[in-house]
Structure formats: structure tokens, C-alpha cells
Amino acid sequence: MPIDREVLDRHGLTREEYDRIVRSLQREPTLTELGIFSVMWSEHCSYKSSRVHLRKLPTEGPRVLQGPGENAGAVDVGDGLAAVFKIESHNHPSFIEPYQGAATGVGGIIRDIFTMGARPIALMNSLRFGEMDGRDGARTRRIVEGVVAGIAGYGNSIGIPTVGGEIAFDNRYAANPLVNVFCLGIARADALVKGSASGIGNPVYYVGSKTGRDGIHGATMASAEFDEKSAEKRPAVQVGDPFMEKLLLEACLELMQTDALIGVQDMGAAGLTCSTCEMGSRGGAGIEIDVMHVPQRETGMTPYEIMLSESQERMLLVVKKGREAEVERIFEKWDLHAAHIGFVTSDALMRVKDHGRVVAEIPNSALVDAAPVYNRPTARPAYLDEVQKFDPSSLPPVAPQTALFALLGSPTIASKRWVYRQYDHMVRTNTIVLAGMGAGVVRLKGTARAIAMSVDGNGRYCYLDPRRGAMLAVAEAARNVACAGATPIGATNCLNFGNPERPEVMWQLVEAIEGIADACRALDVPITGGNVSLYNETNGEAIYPTPILGVVGVIDDAANVVSRTFKGEGDEIFLLGEGRGQLDGSEFLKVLHGAVKGRPPQIDLARERSLIALLTRLAAAGYVRSAHDCSDGGLAVTLAECSFESGSIGLEVDMPLHVGQAPNSMRLTATLFSESPSCVVISVQPKDVTAVVKLASDLGVPAHRIGRTGGTRIAVRVAGQDAIDCTVAEAERLWSTAIERHFEGRAA
Amino acid sequence: MKFSIIVFPGSNCDHDAYHAAKHVLGHDAEFIWHKETGLKGADVVVLPGGFSHGDYLRTGAIARFSPVMAAVADFARGGGPTLGICNGFQILCEAGLLPGAMLRNRDLKFHCEHVWIRVDQTDTPFTALAKKGQVLRIPIAHGEGNYYAEPDVIEELESERRVIFRYCDARGEATDASNPNGAINGIAGICNAARNVVGLMPHPERACEPLLGSADGLVLFESVVSVLAAHGGAR
Numbered sequence: 001m002p003i004d005r006e007v008l009d010r011h012g013l014t015r016e017e018y019d020r021i022v023r024s025l026q027r028e029p030t031l032t033e034l035g036i037f038s039v040m041w042s043e044h045c046s047y048k049s050s051r052v053h054l055r056k057l058p059t060e061g062p063r064v065l066q067g068p069g070e071n072a073g074a075v076d077v078g079d080g081l082a083a084v085f086k087i088e089s090h091n092h093p094s095f096i097e098p099y100q101g102a103a104t105g106v107g108g109i110i111r112d113i114f115t116m117g118a119r120p121i122a123l124m125n126s127l128r129f130g131e132m133d134g135r136d137g138a139r140t141r142r143i144v145e146g147v148v149a150g151i152a153g154y155g156n157s158i159g160i161p162t163v164g165g166e167i168a169f170d171n172r173y174a175a176n177p178l179v180n181v182f183c184l185g186i187a188r189a190d191a192l193v194k195g196s197a198s199g200i201g202n203p204v205y206y207v208g209s210k211t212g213r214d215g216i217h218g219a220t221m222a223s224a225e226f227d228e229k230s231a232e233k234r235p236a237v238q239v240g241d242p243f244m245e246k247l248l249l250e251a252c253l254e255l256m257q258t259d260a261l262i263g264v265q266d267m268g269a270a271g272l273t274c275s276t277c278e279m280g281s282r283g284g285a286g287i288e289i290d291v292m293h294v295p296q297r298e299t300g301m302t303p304y305e306i307m308l309s310e311s312q313e314r315m316l317l318v319v320k321k322g323r324e325a326e327v328e329r330i331f332e333k334w335d336l337h338a339a340h341i342g343f344v345t346s347d348a349l350m351r352v353k354d355h356g357r358v359v360a361e362i363p364n365s366a367l368v369d370a371a372p373v374y375n376r377p378t379a380r381p382a383y384l385d386e387v388q389k390f391d392p393s394s395l396p397p398v399a400p401q402t403a404l405f406a407l408l409g410s411p412t413i414a415s416k417r418w419v420y421r422q423y424d425h426m427v428r429t430n431t432i433v434l435a436g437m438g439a440g441v442v443r444l445k446g447t448a449r450a451i452a453m454s455v456d457g458n459g460r461y462c463y464l465d466p467r468r469g470a471m472l473a474v475a476e477a478a479r480n481v482a483c484a485g486a487t488p489i490g491a492t493n494c495l496n497f498g499n500p501e502r503p504e505v506m507w508q509l510v511e512a513i514e515g516i517a518d519a520c521r522a523l524d525v526p527i528t529g530g531n532v533s534l535y536n537e538t539n540g541e542a543i544y545p546t547p548i549l550g551v552v553g554v555i556d557d558a559a560n561v562v563s564r565t566f567k568g569e570g571d572e573i574f575l576l577g578e579g580r581g582q583l584d585g586s587e588f589l590k591v592l593h594g595a596v597k598g599r600p601p602q603i604d605l606a607r608e609r610s611l612i613a614l615l616t617r618l619a620a621a622g623y624v625r626s627a628h629d630c631s632d633g634g635l636a637v638t639l640a641e642c643s644f645e646s647g648s649i650g651l652e653v654d655m656p657l658h659v660g661q662a663p664n665s666m667r668l669t670a671t672l673f674s675e676s677p678s679c680v681v682i683s684v685q686p687k688d689v690t691a692v693v694k695l696a697s698d699l700g701v702p703a704h705r706i707g708r709t710g711g712t713r714i715a716v717r718v719a720g721q722d723a724i725d726c727t728v729a730e731a732e733r734l735w736s737t738a739i740e741r742h743f744e745g746r747a748a
Numbered sequence: 749m750k751f752s753i754i755v756f757p758g759s760n761c762d763h764d765a766y767h768a769a770k771h772v773l774g775h776d777a778e779f780i781w782h783k784e785t786g787l788k789g790a791d792v793v794v795l796p797g798g799f800s801h802g803d804y805l806r807t808g809a810i811a812r813f814s815p816v817m818a819a820v821a822d823f824a825r826g827g828g829p830t831l832g833i834c835n836g837f838q839i840l841c842e843a844g845l846l847p848g849a850m851l852r853n854r855d856l857k858f859h860c861e862h863v864w865i866r867v868d869q870t871d872t873p874f875t876a877l878a879k880k881g882q883v884l885r886i887p888i889a890h891g892e893g894n895y896y897a898e899p900d901v902i903e904e905l906e907s908e909r910r911v912i913f914r915y916c917d918a919r920g921e922a923t924d925a926s927n928p929n930g931a932i933n934g935i936a937g938i939c940n941a942a943r944n945v946v947g948l949m950p951h952p953e954r955a956c957e958p959l960l961g962s963a964d965g966l967v968l969f970e971s972v973v974s975v976l977a978a979h980g981g982a983r
Binding site: 152157242244422423424432559 | 757758760761763764767768771781783797798799801802803804857858859860861887889891951953954956957959960961
């Protein structure tokens with residue numbers, strides 16, 4: 001077949017990229033080779049648009065054991081253990097086929113973790129959907145149900161708890177939902193396994209599901225925009241088999257107990273192609289395989305199809321020569337067939353044969369290192385001037401309690417119980433902060449420690465100011481982990497953006513990366529890996545720029561873990577930090593006034609750092625009974641949520657007025673609903689008040705004693721003025737039923 | 749005292765049962781791979797939760813054919829205390845060691861949450877230390893836990909006092925609202941006619957430490973230990 005414009009288009013390659021291929025091979029590629037290049041040079045695999053900017057992220061630190069470049073990152077958590085974690089997107093497949101798209105996203109990230117030699121012990125996810133009652137509400141509800149069921153179906157079956165996450169609803173995601181999945185595993189720090197091939201002549205094994213025609217060009221699909229014809233791409237979405245993956249997981253971990261293994265990589269995006277050339281490239285070696293040995297699900301598959309298939313639950317392993325029988329015995333125990341498909345060579349080539357005939361022979365360096373890198377043009381979007389203009393005095397007045405109730409009943413803020421109840425969040429008996437109660441926290445058996453994790457992001461903020469929004473995402477994830485009592489020690493990110501070929505989108509991406517870099521540096525949380533998902537556009541409309549941050553922290557004594565809810569009556573309530581009295585970009589503005597306006601608050605990273613230090617010290621001393629940060633919906637929502645699921649423990653507080661830039665008429669509202677960064681509400685037993693005040697003062701964190709827990713009402717005053725007075729029960733009912741109402745046909 | 753924990757491909761609460769027996773209670777525990785034919789000197793056999801063989805067919809339907817199940821049946825028929833948790837309960841039903849079957853939850857959704865169950869009978873090795881009517885707070889995690897049996901079987905279970913655990917509210921009232929999956933008569937767990945084989949959908953092994961939010965599940969394990977000790981300890 002001649003390689004013309006149409007063939008290149010189908011492969012998502014430009015003419016310039018094709019010329020680059022010819023230069024690096026010094027000949028025309030075969031069609032199989034072209035397919036291999038197309039997936040390896042796709043945005044999804046090569047990060048060609050983001051790579052120059054990703055270098056700006058801090059990736060090193062005393063606790064980093066593995067930074068970006070391997071299957072997942074790793075940090076030292078003490079006791080000789082490493083936490084191995086990463087976040088990844090599965091956005092495009094989840095729009096086309098919600099259940100399988102989300103399920104295979106979970107399967108993929110789990111493989112990345114156990115490939116490193118770690119037993120996966122926790123999953124989280126960050127999801128974005130359209131509005132369930134908006135335009136396209138029915139379709140959105142179907143996507144929500146499918147994605148949640150897919151995540152549940154995979155995670156529950158394989159037996160890894162989904163310990164938390166976050167969900168937001170906005171019509172900007174109606175035709176391009178986001179499904180970002182995070183997994184964390186634990187390994188011995190001295191026994192991390194690498195995805196590299198070495199040792200000339202060592203056998204290369206293929207284990208897992210048979211290869212079918214599913215998912216061919218999945219990576220290329222994830223590197224293009226969507227239009228009406230996207231449904232036709234459904235065959236590019238794979239079908240997950242969590243049972244097969246459970247067998248692979250157990251067998252691989254068993255094999256890793258021996259020293260027969262050299263390296264292993266899962267076949268995710270770009271399948272056999274990516275695993276073969278990346279393992280060779282990392283080990284400075286070549287890999288030769290013959291596709292006739294690859295187990296196949298269908299007859300008549302071509303080498304092109306076999307190399308590009310993205311069938312799920314497959315692993316590529318390099319083992320020591322002479323240990324084949326031992327390796328095969330372990331896989332046989334788990335009823336898995338390990339197929340010997342090739343061997344390691346010294347020539348740094350990826351050589352693919354079909355019944356002995358060479359069908360592709362490409363230097364690894366051409367695929368991995370010589371992949372194009374673009375420094376695409378950027379331009380500050382014109383819309384910013386318009387949306388950043390915001391005058392709070394223009395807003396019609398709303399009674400504070402009316403506003404609170406509206407916010408509590410909005411799906412983004414409401415309880416996600418309908419969702420997480422479908423996830424097994426307790427299996428493995430490590431979950432010590434149950435889903436919905438704050439950051440996800442799992443204890444580490446055999447040690448006194450626990451690991452806390454949180455995934456956060458706010459697309460609306462990033463739309464209004466991507467740099468500030470990205471910084472706020474880092475800070476919120478770190479703060480959530482600190483609220484649980486953990487010291488944040490590492491991070492992973494998933495960058496969800498539109499088409500990078502548009503200078504405005506590229507500008508958002510660069511601003512966000514730089515914001516993340518600054519915040520991670522200031523808060524000492526190096527990025528150990530992650531994922532970039534571009535082309536999140538349908539019919540030319542991009543999603544909000546949505547960087548999602550996953551932050552991991554360590555609690556030295558699991559007994560000191562802290563959750564969101566009040567624990568008893570008569571405790572003193574403190575507000576740590578200073579409210580801003582600023583409504584820009586807030587959920588309040590969106591829900592009550594339908595406006596996305598202003599600039600999200602500027603964060604003071606030094607203050608955030610002090611607050612985080614204070615929270616972890618207070619928790620370690622056992623002073624904190626509950627901690628919950630000010631986030632979506634502002635302080636009024638934060639306070640109400642401390643009462644929810646606490647056994648109806650009410651509160652009575654009187655807050656200082658946070659003046660901000662609000663005009664007089666709006667100050668009370670702005671105090672209650674400002675999403676002020678670096679603010680946390682804690683409850684403390686009266687006997688510990690003095691110590692808390694002292695420690696806060698030592699660290700320079702403002703600590704306002706605003707009231708007490710008790711009674712059955714949520715009673716909030718601002719500078720002595722009555723603002724909110726309702727029962728916990730009536731507020732909690734709105735909050736706890738808002739999401740399921742949409743699925744029972746009783747949406748308001 | 750030795751707990752043998754059967755591991756089927758797809759079992760995923762095997763480590764949890766092992767941890768409870770070995771590290772929380774301090775007894776001997778060993779995994780038994782489903783292809784084995786012996787129980788390695790078990791005093792107690794536990795069939796743990798999970799998705800044996802992926803549960804792509806009816807839950808537990810394939811696991812009952814595993815080689816180890818012959819030994820489990822012998823052990824059970826010989827009076828050995830045998831506990832099936834969640835998928836283990838489903839497997840015991842499929843294997844004919846307990847009657848009935850599990851339908852999908854009535855709302856067709858997987859439920860993972862703490863529920864209340866009431867101990868209705870204390871004359872089994874797994875409830876001997878509990879008080880009749882005692883209310884336990886224990887998690888469930890299943891999509892198919894809606895217990896079903898023919899009316900005559902239900903009648904037999906009730907008349908022979910073989911419904912051991914029933915879903916209830918915090919005060920011990922078995923109401924429809926407190927039934928998370930639609931199980932007939934709110935049945936959460938039953939025993940065989942000889943009372944030594946107990947199956948339940950809730951996960952007592954997930955409720956053995958206060959750090960996890962409840963230690964109410966301990967009574968099942970402590971009961972079997974005390975019953976065996978009273979009979980002259982481990983064999």
C-alpha cells in the first residue's frame with residue numbers, strides 16, 4: 001500500500017512527521033512500521049506537545065525513590081517501604097463506552113502499579129460530568145451510571161478498595177467527561193521492579209489475555225478531538241476482565257518474590273509496541289519477537305494488528321535465561337499461559353518477525369528518543385478579560401440560608417454516597433477513613449503508619465486563571481492530606497486539556513504546569529509521574545482546563561488519623577487561617593447566579609505550608625477531633641459538612657467578618673461562601689484549647705475560636721449577626737439525597 | 749488452633765480473613781489453594797469473600813468444582829466448623845452445603861457500607877459467645893446478596909432456627925428499611941442442619957479492630973475458638 005496523505009491522516013501523522021520517520025530509518029517504513037510509529041509518536045504516548053513544559057515540574061526530593069519515566073513513581077514512606085502511585089486518564093474511551101472505558105482505565109492504572117513490584121492497596125478517582133439536569137441530562141446520567149458501575153465492577157472484583165475521590169458536574173464536560181483514576185501500592189523500598197530489558201539472550205514472555213482486534217489505535221484516538229462520528233470508534237475501546245487481571249497481579253507478585261525476573265511492563269496504550277520498545281530502550285538493549293508466538297483471540301490477524309492491539313490484561317516480561325521452567329510453573333499455578341515470544345538482543349532495535357520474516361525493524365531510539373517534541377505557540381485567550389471582570393455589588397441579594405440549601409443540594413457539593421457505596425472501599429481491611437469522610441486513608445499492616453491520599457482539581461478556577469487554579473489544586477490536595485493528619489510527601493498529576501494546536505489551549509497548559517511547579521516546590525511535594533490528556537474537545541468546544549493533582553502523605557501513627565466529622569458535643573470549633581470574603585469563581589456564584597466570573601483567590605503558599613505543618617503537628621499530638629477544609633461552597637458548607645454523618649452533632653458559631661473586596665451589602669454573604677484557600681475548620685476538646693492556640697501561634701497560623709459543637713442545629717452568626725439557623729437533619733437530608741434523586745426520576 | 753483459608757482464583761478477602769485469624773486473634777492460619785485436596789490439619793475452615801473465577805457465571809458456580817471442595821465437604825459433614833463469608837457463603841450454597849441462593853440486590857447495585865445485623869441464634873460454633881438478640885455493626889460488600897430459597901425451605905430454616913443473622917436497625921428491629929438487599933425475611937446468614945456450617949453475606953473479618961470502625965465481628969471468631977477449646981482444643 002502506498003503511503004499517501006490519506007494513510008497518514010488515518011494514522012494521525014503529519015507529512016513532517018512522516019519525513020522524520022524516513023530520516024530516522026533512512027528508508028520508507030513498511031505499513032507495520034508506520035503503525036508502530038503512529039502510536040509511539042501519538043500525543044498520548046510521546047507527550048510531544050507537553051514534554052518541554054513538563055520538564056519544569058520538580059521531580060526530586062529526599063523521599064523520591066522513583067520519579068517520572070517508569071511505569072509509576074515511588075516515595076519512601078519509612079519502615080523500608082515505598083508507596084508506588086500514579087494517576088491516569090481514560091476520558092475518551094469513557095465517553096464512547098462509559099462502563100468499559102472507566103473499567104479499563106482502572107485496570108490500566110492497577111497494572112502500572114503492580115508492574116513496579118508493589119501490591120496495589122488503594123484506588124481513587126476524579127470524575128467530571130455534565131449537569132445531570134442540564135441540556136443532555138439524560139445522556140449525562142447514563143454516562144455517570146456507566147462510569148461509576150465500570151469503576152466499581154473492576155475495582156470490586158479485583159479486590160482493591162476505592163477509598164475516595166472527587167466528582168464535579170458542569171456542562172463544559174457534557175460531551176467530554178473526565179475519568180482520572182489513581183492507584184497506590186506498597187512495595188519493599190529495596191525491591192522496586194523496573195520496566196527494562198537487559199541480558200543478551202534472556203527470554204521475553206507474554207502473559208495474560210489473548211490479543212484481539214480491540215483497541216487498535218486507542219492511543220491515536222485519545223490524541224484527537226471528538227465529533228458526531230466518535231461513536232463509530234467504539235471498537236477502539238477495549239473490554240476489561242478484572243478476573244484475568246487478578247490472576248496476573250497475584251502471579252506477577254509471586255514471580256517477583258523470586259529473583260528470576262529482570263523487568264516487566266504492562267501492555268497499555270499502544271500495546272505490544274510500546275512495551276517492547278520502551279523496555280528495550282530503558283535497558284539499552286533490543287528486543288526481537290515473532291508475532292506467531294503471540295496468543296491470538298482471532299484468526300487471520302496481521303502483524304500490524306497484533307502490534308497495535310490494545311487488548312487488556314497483558315504483560316511483557318523479561319526473565320533470566322535458565323529460569324524458564326520456574327517462571328512458567330508460577331503462571332501455570334494461576335492458570336495463565338506464559339508464551340515465550342522472543343528474546344533480548346544487543347542491537348538496540350525493536351525487531352518484529354512474522355513466522356521468521358522480518359516485518360519491522362526500528363531503532364528504539366527512533367521511537368522513544370527521536371519522537372517529535374513541539375514547542376507549540378501560546379496565546380492568552382481573549383475571553384479572560386471578559387470573565388475576569390466581576391463586580392460583587394451587581395449581584396441580587398440572596399438569604400444566606402437559601403444559598404446554603406441550594407449549595408448543599410447541588411450535585412458537585414452534595415454527598416457522593418450514591419457513588420461510593422457502589423465501590424468496595426473496605427476490602428483488604430486497611431481503610432481507616434471511610435469513603436466520603438475526608439482524604440482516603442489506609443493503614444500499613446505490620447507498621448504503625450498510615451498513608452493518606454487525595455485527588456483534587458477545579459476546572460472552573462483554571463478556566464478563569466489556569467495558573468492560580470493549578471496552584472489551588474496542589475494546595476487543596478496537600479491540605480486534605482494534612483487534614484487527615486498526614487505529612488504530604490509526593491504528588492502525581494493528570495493534565496486534562498483541549499487541543500494543544502490551539503495557542504489558547506497551549507497557553508492554559510503552560511500556565512497550569514508552571515503553577516503546579518511553583519506550588520509543588522513551595523509545599524515540598526515533588527511530582528513523581530502522571531499523565532497528560534489533550535484533545536478533550538467535542539465539536540470544537542474544549543473542556544475547562546482541568547489539572548488534577550493526587551497528593552500522598554504519611555501519618556506516623558495511624559491511631560492519630562483525623563476525619564471530617566465532629567466527634568462529640570461541647571468541643572471548641574476553630575477556624576485556622578483567614579477567610580477572604582471573595583466570591584470570584586465560587587460554586588456560590590455558579591449555583592446561585594449562574595455566573596462563572598472573576599479571578600480565583602491568590603494563594604499564599606508560605607501560609608499554606610505553615611497551615612499544613614500545623615495540622616500535622618496538631619494531629620500527631622492528638623489534639624484534633626475533626627478537620628475539614630474550606631473548599632467548594634465556602635465556609636458555610638464546610639461547617640455544615642462537619643455536622644453531617646456525625647450523628648447529628650450541631651454547632652453554634654460566630655465568625656469574624658471577612659471583608660475582602662466585597663461591598664458592604666455583600667460582606668456577610670462573601671464571608672460565608674468565599675472559597676478561601678488555606679482555611680480549615682477543626683474541633684478540639686476544651687482541655688486542649690490552650691495547647692492548640694499556642695502551637696498555632698508558634699507557627700504563625702491565625703486560629704479563631706469561633707464556637708462550639710453541640711445541639712441539633714447549625715447556627716451560624718457573622719460578627720454577631722444571625723446568618724444561618726437550621727436543623728442538622730433538614731440540611732443533611734438535602735445534601736445526602738441530591739445525587740440519588742437524579743436517578744430515581746425525582747429530580748427537582 | 750488452626751484456621752485454614754481456602755483461596756480460589758478471584759478470592760480477594762483471603763488476606764483479610766488470614767489477618768483477622770492470625771494477627772488479631774493470634775491463632776495459626778494458612779492459605780489452602782483451591783487445587784489442593786487436603787486442609788492441612790484445619791480446625792476451622794473459612795471460605796473467604798471475593799469474586800471466584802470472576803463470578804461471570806452465577807456467583808460461586810464454578811468454585812464448587814474446585815478439587816479442594818471435596819475436602820471441605822468432608823470436613824463440614826464431619827462436624828468441622830466451617831464459615832463462608834460473602835462469596836464463600838455463595839460457594840457453600842452452590843456446593844449444597846447450605847440451602848438457597850443469592851439474587852442480585854433489589855436495587856441492582858453493589859452495596860458497600862456498614863449495616864446492623866442481629867444474632868438470632870447462639871447455638872452455632874460461630875455465635876456461641878454472642879448474646880441472643882445482640883446487634884452487630886458489620887460491613888457488607890456485595891452486588892448479589894439477596895438471599896432466596898423456595899418457601900418450604902425458608903419455612904424449614906425458620907422452624908429449625910437456622911437463620912442465624914438478620915439485617916436490622918440499630919435497635920435490633922428487622923425492618924424492610926434496614927434490609928440492604930431484599931433478602932427474604934431479612935436473612936443475612938444461616939447454618940446447616942447440624943449447625944456447624946455457617947454462611948453470611950456481611951464481612952465479620954472487616955470488623956475486628958476498632959481502628960476499622962468496628963470490632964463487632966470478633967465475636968464470630970472468638971466463639972469458634974472457645975467452642976473448640978471447650979471440646980479439647982485443636983485436634
